[in-house]
Amino acid sequence: MLTWQVAAHGPLRTYDERLGRGVAGARHIPSSVAEFFADLGNTVVAVPVLLGMVGLVMVLGWGGWRSRRGNGATGGPAGRWWLPPLAAGLALAAVPVLVVPLKLWLARPGPPRMAGGGQDGFYPSGHAATAAVAYGVAALLLIRGRGPGAGRAGRGARGVLPVAVATTAVLLNLGVGVGLVRRGYHWPLDVLGSWCLAGVVLALWWAVCDRWAPEVSASSAPVTAPTSPSPPPLP
Secondary structure (H helix, E strand, O other): OHHHHHHHHHHHHHHHHHHHHHHHOOOOOHHHHHHHHHOOHHHHHHHHHHHHHHHHHHHHHHHHHHHHOOOOOOOHHHHHOOOHHHHHHHHHHHHHHHHHHHHHHHHHOOOOOHHOOOOOOOOOOOOHHHHHHHHHHHHHHOOOOOOOOHHHHHHHOOOOHHHHHHHHHHHHHHHHHHHHHOOOOOOOHHEEEEEEEEHHHHHHHHHHHHOOOOOOOOOOOOOOOOOOOOOOOOO
């Protein structure tokens, strides 16, 4: 729907550009704050955040896997603790593969601030897509409980932590989107289109992890049957 409106110069695109000019001129949103949040969509910022989270999850997942091996648990999804971090890296790498062809195909001109730059192709926003996928996957990695074998800390993540992490990721991406529009780098539909694209990527990441590396609950751990006590020797 959004892409069709942009490509066909539909009425939604007209309203979008009117809204974008209004937000870009909104003086109640400080320019310095908007620039800060817009920079959070830069790969220089977003990629290290995701890589740091991937590294943390890999260390915790490897430690949990080693612990399960030491307790005699073999096979199962715990042996694929590395899949969610690997899929996270592939999800981020897919962003330019998906965004660049759309930019070249639609060749949408940018806001007035970007005029004269000798370039078109502002839909969808690469910065918004990068931020949505990077911070979204980082949040989902935490929500999944830091990988199999995370123990009590991993199970505790199913309480307050998912709400806090998801809220933080959403607010960060809202800040990035508003910052990009306020600074005149993108139209609002550029950001919304990127969020829709990122939503598909995040859903695929979650489906892959659930299919080939599902979470291991404490109840699924192998339980050793108790041995019956030996009868006392006969006198």
